[in-house]
Amino acid sequence: MYVIDTTLAPGSRISPDSTLQRLVFALPAAIQAKVRKDQRKLLGKDAAKQAPLPWDEHGLVTYSFLRTSRRSQPLICDRRDEPLPRRSRDQLRVGQRVRLSLRQVPRLGKPRLGTVGSTRLEVLKVQLPLVDAPAGKGKPASPHSIQTVKMPLPVDLLQEVERLAEADGWSVSAWLRNAIESQVSREQGRIGTNRPAA
Structure with missing residues (x-):
């Protein structure tokens, strides 16, 4: 598990109108080194040497998920870990400061012939450190x-x-x-x- 404080980069798209959602963010160099080390444990030393890294040449990770899928959708919460209702998620936009909880998992399915397996970074939680969830009905405003x-x-x-x-x-x-x-x-x-x- 990795926890990083970062900002959402251009290319991120969290929209109630779109089924496919996307988070793009920079991965700090220290976390990249940790991910590489863990990749060797997951795939083995030889396979990890040939496996593609889960980020691009600029250190950006792109995580896509379906808005309708509970399995791949990260938990989106406020600074006190209260889940944000769907109507409040419009605060999640490019340039937004976020704290992300990630894990590295092997890609599903068998690798194609002549290729090695690879891993991907999965976003488990998106925390907005400057946002509070609105008070529910009958609850006092926070x-x-x-x-x-x-x-x-x-x-x-x-x-x-x-x-x-x-x-x-x-x-x-x-x-x-x-x-x-x-x-x-x-x-x-x-x-x-x-x-x-x-």
């Missing part, structure tokens, strides 16, 4: 979905907020938003402005 809040803070206060946000596993802006909403809610309760109108 404070983690707030991505940017422009609020100048003194350096010492900002450092404390960063420390607290990291301890809670939130972004700084989400933690601030939650703290502000909690304070407003407490103040409304204290002065009695949160009661329903008669």
Whole structure:
């Protein structure tokens, strides 16, 4: 299993209108070396020398899958590993930062006469580190979905907020938003402005 942080390269196509979906991404050099080593284990030393690599000359991997196939379709999830509903997958586009979980598998079927076997990289999970899945019906909106809040803070206060946000596993802006909403809610309760109108 390999986990990489990368961006989707031109040629990627995730569209609800298309049956064939495609992810194109660069494979870091360190992972390429690991894949080569694992390829020798899967195919054997001699076969691996002749086997084609699962990326092109620019280090780009192309992974295609059918939108209707559960077997080849990767799990697409938000930064907290919550699966993204189909309507939210339009956020997956060229230039999008992603964290991919991959595995190397031998290609199915017998190799053609005079050729050796080969392997391919399979994408198991696509995680969008800057996206949160929308709240379901009846669920409160997630404070983690707030991505940017422009609020100048003194350096010492900002450092404390960063420390607290990291301890809670939130972004700084989400933690601030939650703290502000909690304070407003407490103040409304204290002065009695949160009661329903008669």
